[in-house]
Amino acid sequence: MKKRKGRSALSCAVLFALLGIILLCGCPNEGADSENMRNINILSDFYPDRVRVTLNREFGWIKPQYTPEDFPEFKFEEVEELLPGTWGVVRQQLEAERTGDWSGLQERINLGMLVDIDKFERVLILYLEEKSKENVLKAINRLVIREDVQKAEPDYFPPLELGKLPNLDTRTELQMRRDYIRTYFPNCRDVTVHNIRFDYYLGNYKGSEIVFIAWNIALATGLGGEILAWERGKKSAGGYFYNVHESELFTESDVKKLEERLNEIRRIIYE
Numbered sequence: 508m509k510k511r512k513g514r515s516a517l518s519c520a521v522l523f524a525l526l527g528i529i530l531l532c533g534c535p536n537e538g539a540d541s542e543n544m545r546n547i548n549i550l551s552d553f554y555p556d557r558v559r560v561t562l563n564r565e566f567g568w569i570k571p572q573y574t575p576e577d578f579p580e581f582k583f584e585e586v587e588e589l590l591p592g593t594w595g596v597v598r599q600q601l602e603a604e605r606t607g608d609w610s611g612l613q614e615r616i617n618l619g620m621l622v623d624i625d626k627f628e629r630v631l632i633l634y635l636e637e638k639s640k641e642n643v644l645k646a647i648n649r650l651v652i653r654e655d656v657q658k659a660e661p662d663y664f665p666p667l668e669l670g671k672l673p674n675l676d677t678r679t680e681l682q683m684r685r686d687y688i689r690t691y692f693p694n695c696r697d698v699t700v701h702n703i704r705f706d707y708y709l710g711n712y713k714g715s716e717i718v719f720i721a722w723n724i725a726l727a728t729g730l731g732g733e734i735l736a737w738e739r740g741k742k743s744a745g746g747y748f749y750n751v752h753e754s755e756l757f758t759e760s761d762v763k764k765l766e767e768r769l770n771e772i773r774r775i776i777y778e
Contacts, residue, residue, distance in 0.1 A: 553661035556638040558646050562629045566655035580649035582636040589630040664701040672708040683737050690748045709768050
């Protein structure tokens with residue numbers, strides 16, 4: 508019985524490996540670029556709702572603007588120009604090169620702010636109607652064979668950095684990041700645990716974990732310069748955040764003590 512059980516486990520492992528290969532590389536009739544797909548791992552940290560496409564200059568710079576209808580290979584709900592302002596300047600420069608009239612760009616010329624067209628890459632973000640990592644890979648398979656596409660790839664998360672706050676364990680920090688997003692950015696699809704950062708951990712105070720956030724990597728105009736308290740959730744439920752200056756749970760004396768603790772931590776770090 509033991510041998511049969513071991514053989515069954517081995518068969519399952521082989522089956523999952525084969526499924527993984529099929530999922531990563533795609534079906535042969537879908538026109539997959541095998542070299543492009545070989546380096547993509549479905550277990551990698553990338554957004555499940557979008558594909559990042561770099562257009563080539565020969566064919567991909569002809570259209571001034573792309574829409575989902577321009578990509579019939581897959582169902583996309585939105586197409587976003589990654590650098591719309593820069594692309595607009597590039598188009599102006601290309602027109603100036605063609606006509607010889609640079610008067611519309613004179614201010615940029617005076618400031619030395621022309622775009623280096625040879626180094627510029629036009630990148631689009633294509634948002635899927637049906638969101639999943641599997642669909643991201645399928646869409647890439649179909650996009651890479653287009654004549655205007657130089658490269659199609661997942662849109663990867665920034666590196667997940669944990670464990671840089673003294674006395675705060677990484678498991679708790681990760682849960683706090685999730686709850687921070689749920690509290691302040693519930694409908695923002697670009698904010699993930701990868702681009703949320705707490706600047707200082709002030710320890711536990713009155714049963715809550717206290718952190719200071721000075722700058723939100725995801726949104727530079729986000730909640731900056733605030734002392735926040737995190738209340739741990741019951742059992743498996745998520746916790747929640749609140750501002751200590753606005754909560755009735757913290758008196759003026761409490762807030763003053765926390766501010767003093769923050770200043771002391773800063774002094775230790777920077778001295």
